[in-house]
Amino acid sequence: MRNNTNLSSIKNTKPIALYNSEQVYAMEQAWFAEGYDSFGLMKQAAWQMTQQIEQIYERKTVSTSHSANTNVYHRSAHPRRASIWVGKGNNGGDGWLIAHYLQQAGWQVEVMTVGFSENDFDIHDQPVTSKTPRDKDSDSRNITDATKALQIALASSCHYQRFEDIISHDDAGKRNLPADIYIDALFGIGLDRAPEGAYKAAINAFNNVTQQNNALAIAVDIPSGLVASTGEVFERIAIQADVTLCLIARKFGLHTKDGTDYSGDIVDIPLIPHQEACQQTASHHMVAQKNASQAFEPVATLLTAAHSMKPRRQNSYKGSYGHVLVIGGNRVDGSQGMGGAAILSAASTMATGAGKITVACHEAFHGSLLTSLPDAMTINLHDISGVKGLIKQASIVAIGMGLGRDEKAKTLFINYVQAAIENEKSIVIDADGLYHLASLHMGNHELITELREYSANHQVCLTPHSGEAARLLDQKISEIESNRLQAVKQCAATYGGDWILKGAGSLVLEQEEGKEQIYVCDVGNAGMATAGMGDVLSGVTTGLLAQQDLSAEARSLHQAVLIHGFAGDVLVNQANSDTNTLLVGQRGLQAQDMLAAIRHVMQLMIV
Numbered sequence: 321m322r323n324n325t326n327l328s329s330i331k332n333t334k335p336i337a338l339y340n341s342e343q344v345y346a347m348e349q350a351w352f353a354e355g356y357d358s359f360g361l362m363k364q365a366a367w368q369m370t371q372q373i374e375q376i377y378e379r380k381t382v383s384t385s386h387s388a389n390t391n392v393y394h395r396s397a398h399p400r401r402a403s404i405w406v407g408k409g410n411n412g413g414d415g416w417l418i419a420h421y422l423q424q425a426g427w428q429v430e431v432m433t434v435g436f437s438e439n440d441f442d443i444h445d446q447p448v449t450s451k452t453p454r455d456k457d458s459d460s461r462n463i464t465d466a467t468k469a470l471q472i473a474l475a476s477s478c479h480y481q482r483f484e485d486i487i488s489h490d491d492a493g494k495r496n497l498p499a500d501i502y503i504d505a506l507f508g509i510g511l512d513r514a515p516e517g518a519y520k521a522a523i524n525a526f527n528n529v530t531q532q533n534n535a536l537a538i539a540v541d542i543p544s545g546l547v548a549s550t551g552e553v554f555e556r557i558a559i560q561a562d563v564t565l566c567l568i569a570r571k572f573g574l575h576t577k578d579g580t581d582y583s584g585d586i587v588d589i590p591l592i593p594h595q596e597a598c599q600q601t602a603s604h605h606m607v608a609q610k611n612a613s614q615a616f617e618p619v620a621t622l623l624t625a626a627h628s629m630k631p632r633r634q635n636s637y638k639g640s641y642g643h644v645l646v647i648g649g650n651r652v653d654g655s656q657g658m659g660g661a662a663i664l665s666a667a668s669t670m671a672t673g674a675g676k677i678t679v680a681c682h683e684a685f686h687g688s689l690l691t692s693l694p695d696a697m698t699i700n701l702h703d704i705s706g707v708k709g710l711i712k713q714a715s716i717v718a719i720g721m722g723l724g725r726d727e728k729a730k731t732l733f734i735n736y737v738q739a740a741i742e743n744e745k746s747i748v749i750d751a752d753g754l755y756h757l758a759s760l761h762m763g764n765h766e767l768i769t770e771l772r773e774y775s776a777n778h779q780v781c782l783t784p785h786s787g788e789a790a791r792l793l794d795q796k797i798s799e800i801e802s803n804r805l806q807a808v809k810q811c812a813a814t815y816g817g818d819w820i821l822k823g824a825g826s827l828v829l830e831q832e833e834g835k836e837q838i839y840v841c842d843v844g845n846a847g848m849a850t851a852g853m854g855d856v857l858s859g860v861t862t863g864l865l866a867q868q869d870l871s872a873e874a875r876s877l878h879q880a881v882l883i884h885g886f887a888g889d890v891l892v893n894q895a896n897s898d899t900n901t902l903l904v905g906q907r908g909l910q911a912q913d914m915l916a917a918i919r920h921v922m923q924l925m926i927v
């Protein structure tokens with residue numbers, strides 16, 4: 321949940337196309353191929369970022385001057401001060417030009433360089449080449465624009481110091497000019513390995529000095545240390561930005577995994593028309609037209625708003641909203657059992673609006689289930705023929721939450737999934753169901769092929785977190801985490817069906833009209849990192865799918881993730897006074913708190 325998450329966005333924001341670094345470089349190259357000047361683009365970028373920085377500072381000044389005793393940013397107190405940290409690539413080039421423009425606008429600026437030798441500042445020795453298209457594989461060309469930017473900044477007498485000259489001092493942070501705004505132009509989308517040595521130290525020092533001065537941290541294009549295409553941060557070394565000024569196109573990595581922690585608020589600076597760049601590339605290479613337009617297809621779509629829903633028809637009854645069968649909540653011999661998983665999932669299907677529910681769980685939990693959810697019907701999980709009979713009657717089957725991982729549970733899983741396939745039911749598989757699926761895949765079990773074929777024409781939804789995905793793909797969790805986008809695609813390619821890869825910035829892969837769509841859902845918060853939260857999501861997913869009266873979008877997996885995430889945000893978002901009665905806070909948020917919040921969000925979605 322970003323700082324400014326506002327629940328009014330539940331319905332009102334547009335989807336945003338997300339791209340990887342290669343695509344952004346390609347857009348840029350397509351633009352240059354039309355004769356546009358690469359240094360001109362850099363100047364344009366820096367100029368627009370400067371305008372944004374002034375506005376951001378202005379807003380911060382106004383808001384701080386309203387709060388008593390903390391008026392450190394008041395204009396009359398001192399000239400506006402900016403500290404700009406630059407690296408050697410084009411991101412650093414942007415930084416030098418921002419320094420130049422801010423200085424022209426009356427700011428007191430100091431540039432902190434990282435990776436520069438003394439000779440780099442000897443501007444009279446440097447040849448100035450012009451109009452060279454930037455090419456990410458050619459450092460000599462890359463340096464050209466960045467060097468020109470440096471020359472402009474030095475010619476206008478911007479102060480600078482080398483980070484390496486102060487790095488040996490313990491008080492490195494304090495020696496830096498105290499500033500109101502710190503600008504990170506160390507690395508952009510060109511970062512391809514973990515920052516080490518001076519870079520690592522500089523990133524840490526930047527974060528420290530920003531915090532010490534209670535100043536704003538603004539990242540140019542992407543926080544340095546964050547990988548634009550994956551959202552990965554190596555060894556937790558990255559700039560902690562309050563605001564990221566995102567150039568050309570929105571990067572996928574800003575919105576998933578570590579990106580959700582490091583990017584802060586994101587301001588787009590589009591600079592070039594994507595569509596035009598795409599068409600230009602295509603017309604230059606007619607044969608490759610299809611490939612060119614595919615190359616510019618977003619890798620995913622960012623969703624921050626859910627689809628609205630129509631009120632129910634007055635003339636309807638419980639059967640109009642589906643009969644859900646939740647299968648889970650087992651007590652494996654000698655264990656305490658996992659009845660809660662099935663109960664949470666079942667309760668969430670009802671909170672989402674499912675009409676009728678039966679829970680197939682271990683008999684030991686029937687009493688507690690009925691105490692917390694008297695609306696549910698029960699059946700013994702181990703009564704195979706009874707449960708199979710119910711599968712025939714149900715409209716959707718959700719299986720796996722607390723099902724257990726022993727051989728008996730595996731047999732139940734195989735039987736019930738096969739019965740669901742035979743009876744052409746929609747299927748949601750979560751938790752221990754995914755565990756069995758992975759084992760069956762390893763053992764080349766026929767159910768894997770059956771399920772994949774079935775999923776081509778029927779709804780099969782699978783909802784792993786990274787650990788479960790790792791098992792399903794027989795990979796390490798770190799491999800999944802280092803490229804979540806690839807992981808969710810591999811899951812779908814291996815098993816078929818629609819997928820949610822859970823976590824910060826959950827990814828959703830859905831087959832829509834024969835085409836794979838990938839969504840990033842930028843909702844939810846770290847308070848939701850508690851046991852049972854995934855069971856709630858499986859319930860929301862199942863509950864929506866059960867309600868045939870809803871539109872296809874309103875029953876979709878991405879809608880389920882959005883409603884689940886918004887419900888979590890309602891519980892911790894103090895900015896929303898209308899939800900005060902629901903407020904819990906991040907620490908201490910429990911899966912069971914979600915039920916009231918889900919109902920609240922469902923109500924907000926009605927138009």
Ligand SMILES: NC(=O)C1=CN([C@@H]2O[C@H](COP(=O)(O)OP(=O)(O)OC[C@H]3O[C@@H](n4cnc5c(N)ncnc54)[C@H](O)[C@@H]3O)[C@@H](O)[C@H]2O)[C@@H](O)CC1
Binds near residue numbers: 413
């Ligand atoms: N591509 C665009 O969309 C535009 C880009 N501009 C700027 O250009 C940036 C991209 O420029 P570059 O391709 O030069 O990328 P960077 O400025 O991120 O620099 C990459 C350089 O850093 C080196 N490097 C990468 N990881 C490193 C590490 N861990 N330690 C030490 N060195 C490392 C690389 O070998 C390469 O030389 C964008 O992020 C943006 O700031 C803007 O000027 C205008 C438009």
Ligand SMILES: Nc1ncnc2c1ncn2[C@@H]1O[C@H](COP(=O)(O)OP(=O)(O)O)[C@@H](O)[C@H]1O
Binds near residue numbers: 850851857884
């Ligand atoms: N930091 C976070 N930001 C957003 N959503 C989160 C965060 N942590 C957890 N969640 C969400 O909470 C749910 C947790 O699911 P899971 O790990 O399966 O829990 P469990 O297995 O205990 O039920 C997922 O939907 C996940 O996306």
